[in-house]
Amino acid sequence: MEKKQLFAQSLIQKIEAKEINSVGELNKAKIRLAGKIGLNQLPPNPTILSFAKNPSLRTKQLLGIKPVRTISGVAPLAIMAKPIDCAHGTCIFCPGGEKSFFGSIPKSYTGHEPASMRAQSNQFDPYLQSFNRLYQFAATNHNLQKIELIVMGGTFPSFPKTYRHSFVAGAFKALNDFSDLFFAPSGFDFKKFNAFFDPKKFEYKKQPISFQKKLLHQKGKPVLKKEQKKNETGSVRMVTFCVETKPDYCKQKHINDLLDLGVTRVELGVQALDDNLLSFSNRGHSVQDSVMATQHLKDSALKVTYHMMPGLPHSTSEKDIGMFRELFENSDFCPDALKIYPCMVLPGTPLYKQYQKGLFSPLTTKQAARIIAKAKRFFPPWVRIQRIMRDIPTQFAIKGVQHNNLRQFVKQKALELGIECQCIRCREAGHLQQKKSFQLKPNNATIQTIKYEASKGMEIFISAEDLKENALFGFCRLRIPFKPFRKEITSSSALVRELHVFGEPLLLGQKKKDSIQHKGLGKQLLQKAEEIAKNEFSKRKIVVIAGIGAREYYRKQDYILKGPFMEKTL
Ligand SMILES: [Zn+2]
Incomplete structure (x- = not known):
């Protein structure tokens, strides 16, 4: 009997005998069995199911559930x-x-x-x-x-x-x-x-x-x-x-060291765009620090995620909504991604003392949801809202947002207000696919570009999208830098700060066949970036920030390692 068949049939037997009762148990059993039989690749669930002669409902359900x-x-x-x-x-x-x-x-x-x-x-x-x-x-x-x-x-x-x-x-x-x-x-x-x-x-x-x-x-x-x-x-x-x-620990010398370590993305604790709010909170940095850090990071080809904190002491809902608007209307900011953490009161913090004296009251879940839902109106199609709410278990917050599912509340509020979020996360094919009854196909994608000024340079957001379904398959962030300080980046360089193709990642040992990630979309997006840099901006070199483990990918596209970057002469 073929190993794969033996594997599938033993597994199905265990399911039918109720030795396997959950996806967790199924996964463990698969790994045990693969070791025993000597399989190097786990067959996907549909393949396993295809070996069942007369599968019961429970077998079909267990093997139908996506891990x-x-x-x-x-x-x-x-x-x-x-x-x-x-x-x-x-x-x-x-x-x-x-x-x-x-x-x-x-x-x-x-x-x-x-x-x-x-x-x-x-x-x-x-x-x-x-x-x-x-x-x-x-x-x-x-x-x-x-x-x-x-x-x-x-x-x-x-x-x-x-x-x-x-x-x-x-x-x-x-x-x-x-x-x-x-x-x-x-x-x-x-x-x-x-x-x-x-x-x-x-x-x-x-x-x-x-x-x-x-x-x-x-x-x-x-x-x-x-x-x-x-x-x-x-x-x-x-x-x-x-x-x-923090923005005050993100100066040129810090960035040089981050590049040495192999960093590709920096999360900046910006928190607010108002110096008074920052000093009330004893942040130890100014708005100008955030502006400079953002520019230096982008001009070094790094990606920038901001942490923002609505509901700080002395802020108001209107101020907070205005802050999210300014993030994307003022080109000094324009982060690539956002994490939104409403201010919470936690025991042992200075804010806790203010709260006890009645000097501060934090946002409620409803108030926070309303602010974030209204902020969604300002989110451009090139930003990714990565996370709403800290992963601090809310039972430890004395007061403030009490629901770990704030994102659901935000969704509900946005629906009531008729606001549809255009951010990357809401449009990425992997997430959307779960809601669709048909397969989203990257072959139907068209290449789009959006240009916008950011941190005094020019950003070109190149994306592969199914326009009818509003689905995003991948994107590339090309930048014409303003004032780069790295020797690898000259006046004739354009930067690729991010190249990302979405899709469901494969299971351990699964063959790379149907995934969106392997259709050559990345290559297409990168070529488009090279074309734009050369033809529209007369640049002669592309400098890419690549994770250390992604360097081989760029070598295959004729890039060479230069310092911490991969580069190619156009
Ligand atoms: Zn969104």
């Missing part, structure tokens, strides 16, 4: 640096820090968020956090070959350089070791994976931390440049890399 996937194509791996206090003091709304109310927790977190719980149980070690997260991805059958690395927990550039570099090196090393240990040329090796993590015989179960530390030690101390180089061709690649910082 949870990371819709935008890349698995997010969030790790946290150790807790340190901020040099400027404490923002009035900020929980966390050393010896905080919640214990020693990274700044701006409570220790109860999923990522910060993982960080604590791994003693804030980057290697252990990353390695264990990859284990979780594999054990739940997520594809983990494309990783977005996210460093959270306060102001990373404010750490000493040696800490920053060894922290990032540790994360890269975890990706590389995982790749060495469990990937064969033919695909993921479920057998090795199961043997390594076998709870029965394995010291890992008893003392996972000390065991993994030993593993780390055996394989030598992580060296940043070496691990980066190795990751370029590994099986678990870091394709995007994001770091959180």
Whole structure:
């Protein structure tokens, strides 16, 4: 009997015998079975189902359910640096820090968020956090070959350089070791994976931390440049890399260091566009700091996500709505993506004292939903609203937005007001596909361009869209820089800050056949960017920011590595 058939039939037998009762159990059983039989690729559910002679309803339902996937194509791996206090003091709304109310927790977190719980149980070690997260991805059958690395927990550039570099090196090393240990040329090796993590015989179960530390030690101390180089061709690649910082820790020297680390996207805690509001909140930076940081980041080809905080002390709903309008009407701002976190009152913060004295009352869920719904009117088609609401569990907020499903409230309010959001997230094909009864086809896409001035340069947003369905398959951010300070970027350079093709990522070991990600759309978008740069702006060079693990992709398009960038002469 063919291995695949054996696999499918054993699995179906287990479902029919009620040994498998949930998608979670199904995924675990698949991995166990693949290891036992020696399969290197998991057949997709429809294939498995095709081997069933007379499938019962429960078999059909279980194999029909799509496992949870990371819709935008890349698995997010969030790790946290150790807790340190901020040099400027404490923002009035900020929980966390050393010896905080919640214990020693990274700044701006409570220790109860999923990522910060993982960080604590791994003693804030980057290697252990990353390695264990990859284990979780594999054990739940997520594809983990494309990783977005996210460093959270306060102001990373404010750490000493040696800490920053060894922290990032540790994360890269975890990706590389995982790749060495469990990937064969033919695909993921479920057998090795199961043997390594076998709870029965394995010291890992008893003392996972000390065991993994030993593993780390055996394989030598992580060296940043070496691990980066190795990751370029590994099986678990870091394709995007994001770091959180404040606008006052995002000057040229900080940006140079972020580029050395391999960062491709920066999340800036801008919070407000009014110096009074910032100083009431003791933010330790000005609006001008945000303007300059944004320009320097974009002129270095980096992507910029803003964190904005409606409901700060001394703000009003009208002011907050006006702030979102200004974000996109004033070309000094125009971030590529947005995270909106309404101000909450958390115990142990200075704001909590003001609240107790009756000097401050936070937004309610309804008020926050109304502000954000109205703000949607101003969101252009080139911005991505990444997240509404912190992942701070709301039971820890004394007062303020009490619902973790704020996004639902916002949706409802926007519907009432007749506002349709045009942002990237609302239009991306992966998300839309879940609502459609027919297949959205990238072949129907037309290439569109939008030009807008931003941070004194010119942005050209090139997208592949199904205009009839208002569906976005991918996009490219081309920039004509204003005042670049990197030597790699000259007056004849145009920048590609982002190239993104959406689609459902593949399951671990699944063949790349039907996914939107592999139809050559990326190539088309990149060629269009090259054409525009050359023909409309007379540029002679394209400089791309690419995640370390995406460098090979650009090499195939005739780009070469120059400093932290990939470049091509036109
Ligand atoms: Zn939207």
